[in-house]
Amino acid sequence: MNTILVLDDSPTMVMSLSRILSKSGYTVETAANGKEGMDKLKAGMKPNLILTDLNMPVMDGVTFIKEVRKLAPTRFVPIVVLTTESVAGKQTEARSAGASGWLTKPTQPDDLIKTIKQLLPA
Numbered sequence: 001m002n003t004i005l006v007l008d009d010s011p012t013m014v015m016s017l018s019r020i021l022s023k024s025g026y027t028v029e030t031a032a033n034g035k036e037g038m039d040k041l042k043a044g045m046k047p048n049l050i051l052t053d054l055n056m057p058v059m060d061g062v063t064f065i066k067e068v069r070k071l072a073p074t075r076f077v078p079i080v081v082l083t084t085e086s087v088a089g090k091q092t093e094a095r096s097a098g099a100s101g102w103l104t105k106p107t108q109p110d111d112l113i114k115t116i117k118q119l120l121p122a
Contacts, residue, residue, distance in 0.1 A: 002120055003027040005047035007037045007064065008082070009056040013105070017051065017082075020109045026116075034059025038067055041074055049120050050074075054083040054090060065097040078119035082107060 004026045006017050011032075018028045029045060031037035033056040041047075050068065054061035061081060068074045080101040081094045091102050101115050 001025065001027050002048040003029060003046070004116070005029045005031065005037060005040065005045065005050045007031045007034060007050070007052040007056065007061070009033055009053065013053070017112075020112060021116075024113050024116075033057055034061065034064030034067070037064055041068065041071060046073055047077060049116060050077055050079045051082055051116075052079060054081060054085050054094065062093055062097045065094060065099055069098040080115060080119065082112075 004021055006014055006028055008014050009032050014030050021028045031040055035058045052061045052064055065079055078100040079098060080103060081099045082103045082105060084105045086104055100119055103112060103115060
């Protein structure tokens, strides 16, 4: 079973995403910000995909993506940004940092699962 690491500082968003992903058969791990996510990865967590917000306290999404790409075990793990940001510059910045995909909140559950399935073939 594939594991997805979800990073978002909104408990409501984390709960909603966890429910959608669990119903679709994924194991879900969560973190409230980039630092918490990095701590989990450095402790040995090996997600098959990472879903991250951009605007978070402590460590933002772009910084988190750059740090993830420095770690050998996660260098090629797909990272999908899920954010309220719609500014093209932010999307370019995230892609340059190493993001694999981009979804704008609120996203439909079907769109979320479709994007994940494109990046995580069965």
